[in-house]
Amino acid sequence: MKKAFVTGITGQDGSYLAQLLLDKGYEVHGLIRRSSTFNTDRIDHFQLMDLLAAINPDEIYHLGAQSHVRVSFDMPEYTGDITGLGTLRILESIRKTGIKTKFYQASSSEMFGAAPPPQNENTPFQPRSPYAAAKVYAYYVVQNYRDAYGMFATNGILFNHESPRRGETFVTRKITRAATQIKLGIRDKLYLGNLDAKRDWGFAGDFVDAMWLMLQQEKPDDYVIATGETHSVREFAERVFAKLDLDYARHVVIDPRYFRPTEVDVLLGDASRAKKALNWQPKVTFDQLIDMMVLADLELAKKEKTLLDAGYSCANVERIS
């Protein structure tokens, strides 16, 4: 039985990937962030090494990170530590324990930043946030460990990928949560930042297939994973509200708090290499993704409405903005 070790297993991608690996018959181990603040910094790397030596996984998927771009401007040092050095810590633990394993790094299309679209594996990085800079660092460290120590280490450069499991502070989910609540009369306004930014949005369930495929290849390489379509935040909001027979312009309010000091204007990926070498392509379309998210959040909003009507207060209603 193959064994996999997944960091960030409780996140959106971790949950889809764990399901995929279990379906393929893997024994799956996961690492999660502990929320208490024990002072274990100086021994944490021993724990990681012990863990890796004991599990001896065939494959490691490193998805854990501080992954919110806006938050990285408020917590740049923490982001550099977790998102940048976190990758180095795992690679060092692999090297020191000497385990033979394949390594997947969750690299990000944010690394392209200001580089004009379309972006592929040859596009020079122009990071525009502490998060993106930390991911660039991790990307190069993965390449260095591959070259220096002959590790099977790969970078999956994933463009944005969403689902009903997406965290509620990322823009797609923020929109589908709010729009469905507005539909049911739970709230009336949705506060957003820059509506003109464009993203290449795919379905997270499709994207984890690509992660697995990358580790089944003979040789390690780096791959862009994207849909090849780009849409603005405004268009995403417009479509979501329209599906609910609502006019986004009557409910969306621009709040400069959500602007970023430096923005990534357009992401549009060219996944030709992955299509050719991995035989991968996305299955869920932009419209299907929106349908899936709206449907799931409508169910959630109905439950909230029932609770509110029964006189209970509902923490989510406040938390979402």
Ligand code: GDD
């Ligand atoms: N989060 C958020 N909240 N974003 C907003 C809002 C808002 O209220 N209003 C406008 N936006 C814009 C952002 O400025 C950005 O241009 C775009 O919506 C997408 O923002 P996010 O959904 O937060 O995602 P991201 O593109 O910054 O980063 C995501 O994708 C990366 C891959 O390209 C994250 O998942 C990263 O971890 C990932 O690496």
